[in-house]
Amino acid sequence: MGATKTDLFTKQQNDIANMAKAIAHPARIAILQYLVKKNACVTGGLVEELGLAQPTTSQHLKELKDAGLIKGEIEGAKVCYCIDAKEWKVAQAWINQLFDSFKGGSECC
Numbered sequence: 001m002g003a004t005k006t007d008l009f010t011k012q013q014n015d016i017a018n019m020a021k022a023i024a025h026p027a028r029i030a031i032l033q034y035l036v037k038k039n040a041c042v043t044g045g046l047v048e049e050l051g052l053a054q055p056t057t058s059q060h061l062k063e064l065k066d067a068g069l070i071k072g073e074i075e076g077a078k079v080c081y082c083i084d085a086k087e088w089k090v091a092q093a094w095i096n097q098l099f100d101s102f103k104g105g106s107e108c109c
Contacts, residue, residue, distance in 0.1 A: 016094045022067030027052060027060050032083070035070060041080035 006014050023029060027050055034049050035042060047057050061081060064070045068087040072079045 012094065016091075016098070019067050019069065019091050019094070022063050022069060025060065025063075027056075028064055031057075031060055031064060032069065035081060035083050039083075041073070041075075041082045043075060043078040043080045046081075 009017075023032065030050055031046060034046065046061070047054050050057055050060075052060075061070070061072065061079075065072055065081075068084060069091060070081050071084040072081045074080075
């Protein structure tokens with residue numbers, strides 16, 4: 001497999017791609033939906049909600065956190081996760097900008 005050439009693209013293009021990669025798994029979508037629905041800091045319940053093993057759930061949480069979509073704070077022996085509202089709005093603006101830039105019109109292919 002060849003090396004990626006991320007330096008050929010803008011920071012925003014790389015950031016959007018990283019965010020998209022982070023949400024490109026159904027378990028991560030389920031985590032985001034759960035956190036949005038709870039609209040609070042969640043310390044437990046994700047493993048039961050997803051039906052996945054704890055290490056698998058933790059890996060998915062790490063990917064979402066690394067992408068900036070969620071944040072986690074240590075509370076005793078647990079980590080409390082929630083949507084990172086600031087980064088969520090940035091990601092939403094990027095996706096909206098991308099989709100809104102298509103004006104439609106002529107048929108292609």
